[in-house]
Amino acid sequence: MNHWLIVPIALPALLAPFIVLAMRHDLLLQRVFSLAGTIALLAVAIALTAQAATGPAQLYELGNWQAPFGIVLVLDRLSALMVLLTSLLAVVVAIYAVTSEWDTRGRHFHALFQFQLMGINGAFLTGDVFNLFVFFEVLLIASYGLMLHGGGAARMKAGVQYVVVNLAGSTLFLIAVGTIYGVTGTLNMADLAVKVPLVPAGDQAILRVGGLLLLVVFAVKAALVPIHFWLPGTYANAPAPVAALFAVMTKVGAYSILRFFTLVFGEDAGDSAWLAADWLLPAALVTLIVGSVGVLGAKELARLVCFSVVASMGTLLTAIALFTPAATVAALFYLIHSTFATAALFLLADQISERRGGAGGRLITAPRFAQTGLLAAMFFLAAIAMAGMPPMTGFLGKLMILDSARDANSMATIWTIILVTSLISIVGFARAGSVVFWKSASLPEPKQVASARPALPIAAAGMMLAAMIGLALFASPVTAYLETAAAELYSPNGYIQTVLGPKAVAEQY
């Protein structure tokens, strides 16, 4: 067994209590260990991705218990990619939190941050549905703490809503898991893939209810209409580094939908094949519309970014809902891009709001602030990336999605909605940018321009922009990797054989 598989979970899991217990009074030590931990995590994630890129899926049996009975971790190309994405984001967020001194506004930022990483990595690696629930809870509990970091009345109120919505979501998750267990007798995802086609016709309805309830749960995480309403309030009120980290949390929902509904309810699932597709596509398209209208209507910079997150989740889930290998490649490419773009926008919005004094993030004209030119240029780059304009990766991603939707029945609808909402987003971002940067420039010079603030936090946002440019430059090898990852998803026999041994698939056919 390759013990490196558990390191992305074990490392933050051990580091977090160590930070709480041994160095809770020493912020400098916390920062050093937290940064070192995330960098080590990134190194491990790169090594794991390199391994996954060359070989078949790898299995890690916790406690050496065999697959349908024990809990397993599975590393295939998709989960390796997600872990890599998370750890890359984590390094940038950690740097931002330290340099912008967000971590001094409350206690235990770094410990909660590590717990959050543990939950996210665990959710990506696990091969068991109930274990997925547990890791969801781990990442949620940590996110409650992070979201409330720094306190304040507005944040508290938004926090209560966030916790209530997610507790209701967890309840639904348990009901779905129980329903599926009741008819299949297993919770291991690979074993479920084998058992689901064998479910008798009389139990099919119950199975489908369970599957669709699970879709609702993942849709809550992925902020799909009509259960997206918690996202703008939560993310807009969360501390900026936390909101940037949450960029990958919506992706946990998207990843779970992709993993579960290709593996368990994929082509071989008999009567329940492609269970999610009929529901997901319309919901995703409506999400896209709601998100981009929100971008146009937002009165505050952070809320504008939140709605652009909703819109990007709509685009991503539209591509996932097509459930074809080509569309999934496009979806995964867009997923990487939108994580970077979201994080960059949240960090920039925070830097801009900090500098505008009393005006904060509100979209009103305010006196000029320090480093306007640099921030304006970076906001421009991030905004065109998010809206999907060339030359940034958002354009490539949307182009791939449009191309992959060409053969779909609903091609006309998908193309119209994606293109029109892109235009609406561009208008929304342009309006925000011109109010914040141009109109303020035409105001009379204030008596004293606010003194320049440290540039290091801006560098963290710049790293996200650089990552996007890197993604655009290396689009071809990345796409080749994603094509193999998507091919793995749509022929799940390799995954099932890895988990259950070669016999399981032979029995089925």
Added chain:
Amino acid sequence: MELLVASGVGVMTATGVYLLLRARTFPVIIGLALLSYAVNIFLFATGRLTTNLPPVISSTATAYTDPLPQALVLTAIVISFGMTAVIVVLALRAYLEAGTDEVDVGSVDTAEGERPGGSGGSGAGGDQA
């Protein structure tokens, strides 16, 4: 027994959802607690309802009860208990800082404007959507 368990789960879920929709923190917390009780009993039932059977297979046992749902319920109880504790503390903090116990999605935008119901008045906000 099936009818008793099923109606128990159903009534608790219905009550829980009703309380959740009241949009005031105290009923919402009670509602979430009821929902988690309903879920725990439901999880028990997924292993099929049996009485007086061992949870292990042995050479002498003729039948057994499924031990896995019991393990799942144990995990679920621990998590939901922790979560309830978190939200109780959080609701108290939010009440003390904001002066109202409403769980209102739109309130973030109107934070600076005084609400017509005043702070924490229990009967004032009864007819809001």
